Amino acid sequence: MSIAILGAGAWGTAVAIAAARHPAQHQVTLWVRDATQAQHMRTHRSNQRYLDGVLLPQNVHIVDGALSDAVGNADLVILGTPVAALRPMLTTLDKMGLQVPVVWLCKGIEPAQASTAIGLLPHEVQRQAAPNIVSGVLSGPSFALEVAQNLPTALVAASEHQHVQDMLIGAFHGKHIRVYGNNDMIGVEVGGAIKNVLAIATGICDGLQLGLNARAALITRGLAEMSRFGVALGGQASTFMGLSGVGDLVLTATGGLSRNRKVGLLLAEGHPLGDILAKLGHVAEGVYCARSVEQRAQQIGVEMPITSAVVRLLEGRTSAQELVLQLLERDPGSESLR
Numbered sequence: 001m002s003i004a005i006l007g008a009g010a011w012g013t014a015v016a017i018a019a020a021r022h023p024a025q026h027q028v029t030l031w032v033r034d035a036t037q038a039q040h041m042r043t044h045r046s047n048q049r050y051l052d053g054v055l056l057p058q059n060v061h062i063v064d065g066a067l068s069d070a071v072g073n074a075d076l077v078i079l080g081t082p083v084a085a086l087r088p089m090l091t092t093l094d095k096m097g098l099q100v101p102v103v104w105l106c107k108g109i110e111p112a113q114a115s116t117a118i119g120l121l122p123h124e125v126q127r128q129a130a131p132n133i134v135s136g137v138l139s140g141p142s143f144a145l146e147v148a149q150n151l152p153t154a155l156v157a158a159s160e161h162q163h164v165q166d167m168l169i170g171a172f173h174g175k176h177i178r179v180y181g182n183n184d185m186i187g188v189e190v191g192g193a194i195k196n197v198l199a200i201a202t203g204i205c206d207g208l209q210l211g212l213n214a215r216a217a218l219i220t221r222g223l224a225e226m227s228r229f230g231v232a233l234g235g236q237a238s239t240f241m242g243l244s245g246v247g248d249l250v251l252t253a254t255g256g257l258s259r260n261r262k263v264g265l266l267l268a269e270g271h272p273l274g275d276i277l278a279k280l281g282h283v284a285e286g287v288y289c290a291r292s293v294e295q296r297a298q299q300i301g302v303e304m305p306i307t308s309a310v311v312r313l314l315e316g317r318t319s320a321q322e323l324v325l326q327l328l329e330r331d332p333g334s335e336s337l338r
């Protein structure tokens with residue numbers, strides 16, 4: 001298979017490495033937005049920014065410049081950029097008349113645009129910006145560094161089209177990576193977005209040293225929140241019990257490699273958000289989608305107390321300590337998901 005990966009951040013690069021190492025020996029093109037970074041990667045064959053020490057296989061062809069040069073011969077196009085770049089990338093690909101499936105890796109919700117008024121999930125952005133494109137999403141618990149290091153990982157390939165799921169399984173399923181198919185794009189995308197917000201919350205909880213009981217409670221109630229929101233949007237409840245739901249939530253909320261968790265830990269220590277983001281070096285999608293999630297939840301009448309608390313903290317309307325009190329002081333309620 002010939003696979004074009006557009007965007008060479010941590011995850012786009014790791015996915016390119018995984019595809020190139022696959023026994024089917026795919027031809028992989030990695031499109032790098034920045035020409036200087038592209039030259040550096042060509043010279044060193046490793047991404048020094050994050051995947052330090054992991055060599056880029058020789059069959060990863062690095063290109064910069066026009067997107068058409070990268071996708072020209074591809075059987076499958078994978079977007080490795082953050083949510084913020086999804087709409088412009090899809091619009092460009094649609095205008096090119098691209099005939100092959102496009103799959104994204106981003107986990108978040110696009111902030112409300114002038115034209116949309118509410119934040120959209122990635123597949124909703126695609127329907128607006130690139131209605132002719134056949135699409136899918138690759139998600140699940142997967143830190144880029146561990147995938148690049150060939151450590152065992154399980155992913156979810158979600159698409160309404162069986163042949164897109166099959167292509168993703170053909171591209172990545174192997175000795176190190178298991179790929180499970182799923183037709184619930186809504187559920188998979190909701191899981192990927194909400195777990196980032198919940199990982200910020202868990203980072204705050206751990207940064208304040210509230211203990212393991214509190215962390216378990218937060219993750220569990222966070223999962224309930226994710227499921228309520230996702231089911232109300234049309235996702236399947238079972239998806240939230242799977243890899244892209246509870247799986248990615250547990251990984252991101254507790255894993256030391258998570259950028260979103262790191263944001264929460266540093267907020268708990270009292271660092272200003274601007275300083276944290278300036279030093280992070282990579283995108284923490286939870287910061288950018290928390291407000292959109294809250295707005296959308298309000299619109300559909302779903303209560304999301306943990307997400308709302310994170311929004312108040314990110315917007316400087318509460319402190320980490322007050323946030324905990326606000327959550328603990330809520331009225332007692334039933335544990336059922338709805």
Ligand SMILES: NC(=O)C1=CN([C@@H]2O[C@H](COP(=O)(O)OP(=O)(O)OC[C@H]3O[C@@H](n4cnc5c(N)ncnc54)[C@H](O)[C@@H]3O)[C@@H](O)[C@H]2O)C=CC1
Nearest residue numbers: 008009010011012033081082085105106107143144282283
């Ligand atoms: N890093 C990880 O372990 C994982 C990340 N993800 C998701 O993948 C997405 C990307 O994450 P990372 O690669 O870690 O981020 P990153 O911050 O390491 O890299 C983002 C890349 O996107 C490029 N980019 C940003 N805006 C762009 C634009 N407008 N046009 C073209 N390129 C643009 C940047 O130059 C950079 O190369 C995020 O949505 C993240 O949540 C998903 C699974 C794992």
Ligand SMILES: O=C(CO)COP(=O)(O)O
Nearest residue numbers: 140141142143258259260
């Ligand atoms: O999505 C991820 C792991 O599945 C990465 O999470 P962070 O963006 O918080 O690092």
